[in-house]
Amino acid sequence: MKGTVPPLGKDLVGLEGLSTEQIRGILDTAEPFKEISDRRVKKVPVLRGKTIVNLFFEPSTRTRVSFEFAEKRLSADTVNIASSGSSVVKGETLVDTARNLEAMSIDMVVMRHPSSGAARFLAERIPSNVVNAGDGQHEHPTQALLDLLTIRDHRGTIAGLKVCIVGDVLHSRVARSNIHGLLALGAEVGVCGPRTLLPFGIAELGVEVFDRVEDAIAWADVLNILRLQLERMEGGFVPSLREYNRHFGVSRSRLEAAPRDILILHPGPMNRGVEIDSDVADGEHSVILNQVTNGVAVRMAVLYLLAGGAPDRAEAAKQGQ
Numbered sequence: 473m474k475g476t477v478p479p480l481g482k483d484l485v486g487l488e489g490l491s492t493e494q495i496r497g498i499l500d501t502a503e504p505f506k507e508i509s510d511r512r513v514k515k516v517p518v519l520r521g522k523t524i525v526n527l528f529f530e531p532s533t534r535t536r537v538s539f540e541f542a543e544k545r546l547s548a549d550t551v552n553i554a555s556s557g558s559s560v561v562k563g564e565t566l567v568d569t570a571r572n573l574e575a576m577s578i579d580m581v582v583m584r585h586p587s588s589g590a591a592r593f594l595a596e597r598i599p600s601n602v603v604n605a606g607d608g609q610h611e612h613p614t615q616a617l618l619d620l621l622t623i624r625d626h627r628g629t630i631a632g633l634k635v636c637i638v639g640d641v642l643h644s645r646v647a648r649s650n651i652h653g654l655l656a657l658g659a660e661v662g663v664c665g666p667r668t669l670l671p672f673g674i675a676e677l678g679v680e681v682f683d684r685v686e687d688a689i690a691w692a693d694v695l696n697i698l699r700l701q702l703e704r705m706e707g708g709f710v711p712s713l714r715e716y717n718r719h720f721g722v723s724r725s726r727l728e729a730a731p732r733d734i735l736i737l738h739p740g741p742m743n744r745g746v747e748i749d750s751d752v753a754d755g756e757h758s759v760i761l762n763q764v765t766n767g768v769a770v771r772m773a774v775l776y777l778l779a780g781g782a783p784d785r786a787e788a789a790k791q792g793q
């Protein structure tokens with residue numbers, strides 16, 4: 473694999489349409505970047521001279537900070553823009569905002585936006601590289617990549633594993649990106665949740681559908697537990713949070729009934745006591761903070777590859793050459 477990552481193109485909008493080799497290539501490129509975050513001086517000159525704008529139109533803790541660390545550790549110059557402090561609140565369009573930024577000679581835009589399709593819309597209209605940091609209910613590709621890397625770290629492979637995504641799949645861009653990435657790397661994928669929170673026809677994507685979380689736990693090697701996205705619900709999807717927890721919450725007692733050692737992932741932010749109990753989130757099966765750590769290396773890899781890199785150069789960067 474080394475030195476042979478097929479080019480990703482100008483942008484990373486989603487994992488749908490990426491080949492197995494491209495996805496595996498991003499994960500392999502992330503490997504040598506992991507160690508940079510453990511150094512005393514956490515910096516390599518790979519993106520020196522590049523200017524990256526982080527344009528966040530929705531709240532974010534993990535993704536925004538992780539991209540900023542990734543950019544700074546690659547020596548890029550970064551600017552952070554939140555919609556609340558920008559001319560978007562005065563009615564400026566997305567394209568006008570981006571064109572004005574481009575007039576100041578930027579190279580890349582990392583964007584989170586509440587509308588599905590916003591990342592592709594922007595990518596088709598500006599010459600800078602665009603990286604999707606989550607667009608509406610569409611995709612969150614770097615989250616899925618860091619999930620894949622974390623599973624691979626702990627299980628050695630993705631192919632042949634049974635991975636079940638539990639919770640609010642309907643509103644989840646994380647679920648969509650995970651399904652594309654997991655299937656591309658040869659995993660079996662399941663989804664589990666109340667039917668009101670599963671997209672109609674989801675089985676046509678090639679996933680197994682579970683109505684009972686107990687059945688999902690009996691089947692799976694890995695659970696990726698999703699937050700109930702209350703901000704995207706206008707009501708009526710679940711009777712109450714307590715009811716949801718009673719039927720679909722991942723608890724220690726439910727995990728103890730599992731026939732095997734299950735890996736627990738959650739993209740965050742968590743609703744403790746709703747989709748996941750605290751003793752599971754903080755327990756011995758949880759790799760939730762490993763996901764966050766891997767996010768920096770994965771984002772370094774994505775930025776590096778979009779800027780025209782290749783894994784052998786990543787290795788050289790690691791060695792400070």
Ligand code: CP
Pocket residue numbers: 531532533534535536606615739740741
């Ligand atoms: N996982 C994730 O996207 O978290 P943030 O919303 O905090 O970025």
